[in-house]
Amino acid sequence: MKRIGFFKSLAGVGVSTLGLSTLSSFSSYDFDLGKIEKFPEHLKGDSLDWDKVRQDFPRQRYEIYMDNASTHPTNIYTAWAVQRITEWTKNDVGEPWWPWWAKSRDEGKKLFAELINADPSEIAHARSTVTAESDMLNGMDLKGGNVVMTDLHYTESIYGYKFREKNNGLEVRMIKCKDWRFSVKDFEPFVNKKTKLIAITLVSNVNGFIARDVKAISDLAHANGAILYVDFIQGVGAVPVDVKAMGIDVAACSTFKWLMGGGKGFGFMYVHKDLQGTVIKPTLSSGGVSFNYAPWTDNPDPTKPDIIWHEVTGPGMYEVSYPNYEGVIAAHQSLRYILDLGVDNIQKHNRALTDRLLKEMPRIGYPTITPPDNNSPIVVFEAKDPKETMRKMKSAKINVAMRFGNKMRISPSVYNNMADVDRLLEVLS
Ligand SMILES: Cc1ncc(COP(=O)(O)O)c(C=O)c1O
Numbered sequence: 001m002k003r004i005g006f007f008k009s010l011a012g013v014g015v016s017t018l019g020l021s022t023l024s025s026f027s028s029y030d031f032d033l034g035k036i037e038k039f040p041e042h043l044k045g046d047s048l049d050w051d052k053v054r055q056d057f058p059r060q061r062y063e064i065y066m067d068n069a070s071t072h073p074t075n076i077y078t079a080w081a082v083q084r085i086t087e088w089t090k091n092d093v094g095e096p097w098w099p100w101w102a103k104s105r106d107e108g109k110k111l112f113a114e115l116i117n118a119d120p121s122e123i124a125h126a127r128s129t130v131t132a133e134s135d136m137l138n139g140m141d142l143k144g145g146n147v148v149m150t151d152l153h154y155t156e157s158i159y160g161y162k163f164r165e166k167n168n169g170l171e172v173r174m175i176k177c178k179d180w181r182f183s184v185k186d187f188e189p190f191v192n193k194k195t196k197l198i199a200i201t202l203v204s205n206v207n208g209f210i211a212r213d214v215k216a217i218s219d220l221a222h223a224n225g226a227i228l229y230v231d232f233i234q235g236v237g238a239v240p241v242d243v244k245a246m247g248i249d250v251a252a253c254s255t256f257k258w259l260m261g262g263g264k265g266f267g268f269m270y271v272h273k274d275l276q277g278t279v280i281k282p283t284l285s286s287g288g289v290s291f292n293y294a295p296w297t298d299n300p301d302p303t304k305p306d307i308i309w310h311e312v313t314g315p316g317m318y319e320v321s322y323p324n325y326e327g328v329i330a331a332h333q334s335l336r337y338i339l340d341l342g343v344d345n346i347q348k349h350n351r352a353l354t355d356r357l358l359k360e361m362p363r364i365g366y367p368t369i370t371p372p373d374n375n376s377p378i379v380v381f382e383a384k385d386p387k388e389t390m391r392k393m394k395s396a397k398i399n400v401a402m403r404f405g406n407k408m409r410i411s412p413s414v415y416n417n418m419a420d421v422d423r424l425l426e427v428l429s
């Protein structure tokens with residue numbers, strides 16, 4: 001079977017019906033991700049077909065899955081690419097595949113930059129959101145300063161600030177959100193000339209609240225000589241992000257949520273070019289060395305020192321070692337998919353589903369803690385009897401999350417449809 005033929009059949013029947021023997025009949029040499037331009041045609045313009053998008057995600061065949069804020073399933077194209085690299089590690093391994101992997105690495109960064117309106121020279125690979133935030137803090141001069149954040153920031157990250165209060169002399173200033181939301185007004189009394197940074201989560205994992213006045217919060221930070229860090233793992237890919245228009249200085253995410261990227265432990269970090277190496281110093285000692293003397297070289301260059309140190313500049317200064325290959329490959333494919341589909345379309349599609357949930361759930365006894373007119377794909381409702389609610393969901397094969405005791409989080413995505421929402425409402429009614 002020719003590669004494109006294989007790809008077409010994969011699009012038609014779904015990856016789950018493909019045997020490994022089919023996959024292993026491909027040698028690594030004919031596998032060129034960069035050449036697979038036969039990407040689905042149902043993602044764009046007049047051809048946009050949500051039923052076909054639904055078929056791209058086999059997860060929906062078995063159950064109703066609306067827990068994308070926990071982990072987003074991959075589409076068949078991304079899954080195929082990841083399976084292919086697994087085949088490569090099993091059967092081939094070595095240099096021949098390198099150019100294609102490196103191409104995916106570079107293309108992925110470019111596509112991610114496009115997605116958030118940054119320059120590729122501002123994008124580093126990250127091990128995870130929290131790791132990137134931690135690396136940023138390690139590279140900053142925090143002593144004697146303060147950080148301002150809200151209690152809707154990611155809890156594990158909040159602990160990271162507490163840790164630095166204890167060990168690095170950083171004062172933690174926590175805003176207790178009223179009505180499950182915040183605005184720039186809430187920050188004003190807390191920010192002063194000693195503020196080193198404001199840290200916010202673009203879309204809250206707790207209730208889906210989407211920060212609305214990011215630019216005003218950025219202006220407040222900048223007016224006080226501070227920077228703005230944004231955890232955008234629950235937004236990027238599902239809601240529009242423009243780091244320049246929003247005045248974001250540093251941001252990070254993993255790819256396993258709204259970037260539909262596959263495994264955990266891989267993501268992206270954005271660092272504004274003016275901050276690289278200065279306000280945000282590298283802490284990973286990214287660089288190399290060459291020896292300009294025998295026996296290392298037959299022709300030492302007398303104009304150069306014996307030991308030549310090579311410092312990494314640009315966003316690579318925040319990276320060390322190889323990135324996760326599978327993460328790179330998955331992210332590249334998923335970013336292509338997301339950009340083809342268009343974030344505005346994705347947001348509109350999800351909004352129709354969340355609007356219906358926001359309208360109907362309170363009527364059947366589940367009040368919401370998601371603020372009105374919220375344009376994120378996450379909606380959260382309080383359950384009177386969380387155990388019983390989850391029992392009903394489980395027996396109807398509907399996946400949602402119950403967090404913080406009684407807070408039921410529903411997070412539909414591109415492959416969900418109104419029938420999924422209707423079924424959930426029916427089960428809870
Ligand atoms: C808002 C938010 N930030 C960070 C994380 C953790 O992400 P990572 O594993 O990339 O550090 C999560 C995961 O649920 C999250 O919801």
